[in-house]
Amino acid sequence: MSDPKLSKYFTAGLWDYNVAFVQMLALCPALAVTTSATNGLGMGLATTMVLMMTNGIIASMRHAISPEVRNPVMIGVIAGVVTLTDMMMNAWMHEMYKVLGLFIALIVTNCAVMGRAESFSSKNPVVPSILDGAGMGLGFTVALVIIGGIREILGSGTLFAQASLLLGENFHWLEMTIIPDFQGILLAILPPGAFIVLGFLLAGKRIVDRKIAERRAKTHGELVVLQ
Template sequence: MASYREIAVNGLWKNNPGLVQLLGLCPLLGVSNSMVNALGMGIATALVLAASNAAVALVRNQVTDAVRLPVFVMIIAALTTCIELLMQAFTYELYQILGIFIPLITTNCIILGRAEAFAAKNSVLHASFDGLMMGAGFGLVMLAIGTVRELLGTGAILGNMHLLFGPIAAHWQLTLFSDYSGFLLAILPPGAFLVLGLLIALKNVLDERAAERAKATAAAPAPATSRRVRVTGVIE
């Protein structure tokens, strides 16, 4: 059974769903044109992932192989419906903006994949933590894409955060470039592909440099240690 540290590192970096597995690309690219959209979708996905992994781990010993996948899909669909109803109740305008991508969390291959590959084989605590870390990794990638696209497209960040956090966030917007005419490509669908490709390239470069440093450290000779020898003799 993997440790909590290994689960966190896998979800956030080594096996990140968005940068390594390239799963869930429809919401990752479709609603990441702003920070608020990306953050709302990321939180919803992470909650469904954590809850579904915990539920699958609870019933894994009571479900036969013949109905395992249908049961998993029903669990994910039920939890997605709960998230959808909560968003309708508390963040209705953001729910309307995200549109069909919220109910499509049910078919997100990240969630079903983690239920089959991890939750069905591990304890409830490990499974729920794995779902939370995978969801956090997916959400952070989406938030990074949304930040870059919003900044390049409008010259500002944190716009319309009141849609998610209420009136307290009405004045959170930060305008970094005044009199900015905007870069339309950044907020159009091709901009999402370009930003995602740059993030994947950046991760690959960082991984290669880390591997080179680790190889150099392993190949370096161990520093010589001086030992002081005390010699005693007997003179007759």
């Protein structure tokens, strides 16, 4: 990870090419499962594992797969990895598995997973592909947790409720009551609330990106003047 080029593969998916906030992919799980921060974290980690495994496998096979059958092979690899992930969550995180349910299996149809397999791992070596999957997955996880956290606070006044079901009994400390005796805003945990929260977050990211670009342009202008 000390190689700047390798670290760039990882960091790109966290902000500049965030799956949800920039590429606008995988919005179905981003909006459907994020009724709480815990649900978003569980779905994000499952997707991250799938991205890393599929990217690594497809990158290792890239020279052996002919273009004519590349897409069916990639779909088969993704389906196999998702099935394995589904079985692992059912065995070791059964309570979270019951909450996420069908959405784990639907990772197969996640545009982000197929998109990274097609656009990156089928053309790059194994290590960069795994780092790309990790960065894209963690960026997606952060997006899900933020959306889920905002909806959970507005909907019930809590944050990371039932996190111990996902992470184990030692993580009871994550479970917080932000607003005691709060009746909650029903709209926040309904589908329209997900779209509203996502819209505000997208607008916020655009504002931050614009400020960063203006600051970089100003700094670059000052350097040119000094030279």
